Amino acid sequence: MMRTLRVLPTMWRIGLYESIAYRAELFIWMLTTTMPLVMLPLWQAVAETGPVGGYDVDRFTAYFLYAFIVRQLTSVWASWTINMEVKQGTLSMRLMRPIHPFWAYAIESLSALPLRLSIAAPLGVFVLYWTGARYVVDSWAMAGVGLLAIVGAWLISFSANLALGALSLFTQSSIKLMDVWLAGYFVMSGYLVPLSLFPAIIRNATYWMPFRYLLGFPVELWSGSLTMHEALTQLAAQWIWVLLLGATAALIWNRGLTRFSAVSG
Amino acid sequence: MSANQRGASITVSKLRKEYRVAERASGLGAAMRALFRRTYKSVVAVDALSFHIEAGERIGFLGPNGAGKTTTLKMLAGLLHPTSGSVDVGGFIPSQRKAAFLDSVTLVLGQKQQLIWDLPPADTFELNRAIYQVEKADFERRVGELVELLALATIIRKPTRELSLGERMKCELVAALIHQPGVLFLDEPTIGLDVAMQVVVRDFVRQYNERYGATLLLTSHDMDDVMALCPRILVIDKGALIYDGTVEELVRQIRPEKRFAVRFTQPVLAEDLSAFGRIVKLEGAEAILALPQDDVPQRAQGLLSRFPVIDFEVTRPPLEEVLSELFLRGKKP
Numbered sequence: 001m002m003r004t005l006r007v008l009p010t011m012w013r014i015g016l017y018e019s020i021a022y023r024a025e026l027f028i029w030m031l032t033t034t035m036p037l038v039m040l041p042l043w044q045a046v047a048e049t050g051p052v053g054g055y056d057v058d059r060f061t062a063y064f065l066y067a068f069i070v071r072q073l074t075s076v077w078a079s080w081t082i083n084m085e086v087k088q089g090t091l092s093m094r095l096m097r098p099i100h101p102f103w104a105y106a107i108e109s110l111s112a113l114p115l116r117l118s119i120a121a122p123l124g125v126f127v128l129y130w131t132g133a134r135y136v137v138d139s140w141a142m143a144g145v146g147l148l149a150i151v152g153a154w155l156i157s158f159s160a161n162l163a164l165g166a167l168s169l170f171t172q173s174s175i176k177l178m179d180v181w182l183a184g185y186f187v188m189s190g191y192l193v194p195l196s197l198f199p200a201i202i203r204n205a206t207y208w209m210p211f212r213y214l215l216g217f218p219v220e221l222w223s224g225s226l227t228m229h230e231a232l233t234q235l236a237a238q239w240i241w242v243l244l245l246g247a248t249a250a251l252i253w254n255r256g257l258t259r260f261s262a263v264s265g
Numbered sequence: 266m267s268a269n270q271r272g273a274s275i276t277v278s279k280l281r282k283e284y285r286v287a288e289r290a291s292g293l294g295a296a297m298r299a300l301f302r303r304t305y306k307s308v309v310a311v312d313a314l315s316f317h318i319e320a321g322e323r324i325g326f327l328g329p330n331g332a333g334k335t336t337t338l339k340m341l342a343g344l345l346h347p348t349s350g351s352v353d354v355g356g357f358i359p360s361q362r363k364a365a366f367l368d369s370v371t372l373v374l375g376q377k378q379q380l381i382w383d384l385p386p387a388d389t390f391e392l393n394r395a396i397y398q399v400e401k402a403d404f405e406r407r408v409g410e411l412v413e414l415l416a417l418a419t420i421i422r423k424p425t426r427e428l429s430l431g432e433r434m435k436c437e438l439v440a441a442l443i444h445q446p447g448v449l450f451l452d453e454p455t456i457g458l459d460v461a462m463q464v465v466v467r468d469f470v471r472q473y474n475e476r477y478g479a480t481l482l483l484t485s486h487d488m489d490d491v492m493a494l495c496p497r498i499l500v501i502d503k504g505a506l507i508y509d510g511t512v513e514e515l516v517r518q519i520r521p522e523k524r525f526a527v528r529f530t531q532p533v534l535a536e537d538l539s540a541f542g543r544i545v546k547l548e549g550a551e552a553i554l555a556l557p558q559d560d561v562p563q564r565a566q567g568l569l570s571r572f573p574v575i576d577f578e579v580t581r582p583p584l585e586e587v588l589s590e591l592f593l594r595g596k597k598p
């Protein structure tokens with residue numbers, strides 16, 4: 001473990017170099033994650049005539065800008081990387097290194113954060129200015145829970161990527177399963193529609209699925225829509241999903257490695 | 266054994282690797298049927314393979330395409346789990362992939378790379394320095410030596426994507442050796458290199474082996490690599506070991522003859538020449554004859570006294586030919 005901790009800064013620095021080398025690709029990818037910014041004017045127009053489910057124009061603005069920011073901070077592409085490495089056989093080279101590949105996949109995603117933050121941070125400031133700081137956490141304690149919620153959301157995203165990516169060790173490709181996961185994410189996380197606007201039966205169901213904790217929960221928390229009790233309850237549920245998906249990813253990966261046939265390598 | 270230590274012995278016992286492969290006939294009907302009911306067949310890539318390699322040996326691992334060379338190499342490197350049998354590399358079971366084991370070995374796959382595609386090789390070197398925990402001073406000394414030896418000074422700061430295949434291969438070798446491993450698994454390490462650089466890489470690998478006592482297991486389709494580097498060869502076919510010994514002994518068993526390459530002052534007739542040995546090649550005034558190994562001096566003397574000769578050379582039959590014959594026999598010599 002100490003070895004891993006010593007390696008991480010160098011891995012992060014090299015990952016940052018890669019992000020800079022791939023800056024055009026990263027920028028294009030960010031354009032593909034702008035759906036909340038597309039949804040924003042639609043919902044603003046709907047709210048022109050009066051609040052919808054408690055959302056006025058400013059609250060919609062805050063919600064979707066927060067959604068965009070959370071998406072930037074919690075995006076992971078390890079599933080695609082694993083699939084590519086399995087298909088091309090380059091996973092062999094990664095496995096020869098005396099450091100668990102999970103660390104490498106994590107650092108590769110996290111090292112793009114500075115570039116993504118360079119866009120997300122000004123947007124955060126803009127949210128505060130636009131809404132007169134009405135839709136923001138109201139205490140440092142809540143901000144602390146909010147940070148844990150962001151970390152938890154990233155870990156769920158990362159674990160799901162690892163678990164689905166590791167399935168390619170059995171099947172050679174699991175990209176389509178990742179598409180299914182993303183479909184669930186787009187619909188059930190609050191990415192396109194705030195979860196509180198869903199019919200009660202669907203809204204209640206989202207508490208039992210991981211998608212809410214990827215986006216809707218941190219967004220509602222940061223926009224000041226949750227009480228401390230609600231925030232802590234959802235945080236606990238979120239971290240249960242972190243543990244469940246993390247254990248699933250580790251299990252699939254370890255089983256997958258024993259089956260890994262390295263066909264392309 | 267750990268990084269920076271000398272080579273390790275390798276013991277393989279009754280190693281077997283079986284793959285389950287999906288199969289179907291061609292055509293739309295077969296494709297539709299496969300949607301609902303897939304059929305599989307079992308393919309044995311490696312079968313009952315046993316051998317022992319002493320620490321510091323240089324071994325050529327040969328066989329036709331699909332013989333199981335790379336599969337075996339990957340089981341030795343811990344990438345593949347054997348179906349049955351055992352592998353011991355320096356006291357480690359490779360498939361357990363312990364950090365101390367990974368610290369002590371390296372794998373170079375000629376067709377795969379560890380260099381980061383859009384960054385200069387120097388960044389991959391730095392990453393490996395951190396991962397393998399090589400001291401900065403050792404790292405700079407080693408990379409300096411390797412870069413000088415392989416003439417890479419002008420290359421390592423360019424993005425990998427802009428390098429030629431040969432340049433990338435040389436950088437792969439540097440990246441693979443930064444942690445000074447005691448066991449080298451090299452799969453086609455000279456692929457893509459020009460002839461001059463192949464010689465440099467062979468010399469370099471031999472020097473590395475001699476200097477650090479590293480154990481070397483090499484697969485290559487280039488028999489010059491094997492002849493130059495490997496006193497001992499293991500030959501496998503259809504996953505099974507069919508020869509273990511020196512190149513000379515293999516040649517003696519399979520093709521007990523010498524090649525007599527000769528250049529005459531003028532063209533000679535085949536019927537005149539055939540009295541001295543089997544004609545392998547005859548073009549004008551140049552010929553290559555196959556002479557029985559135990560009768561070379563007499564026959565050569567007779568030939569030299571019979572024809573006016575400008576030049577001649579006695580060699581052993583090409584290893585490729587010997588191996589082809591071995592594979593055709595499909596059994597131990």
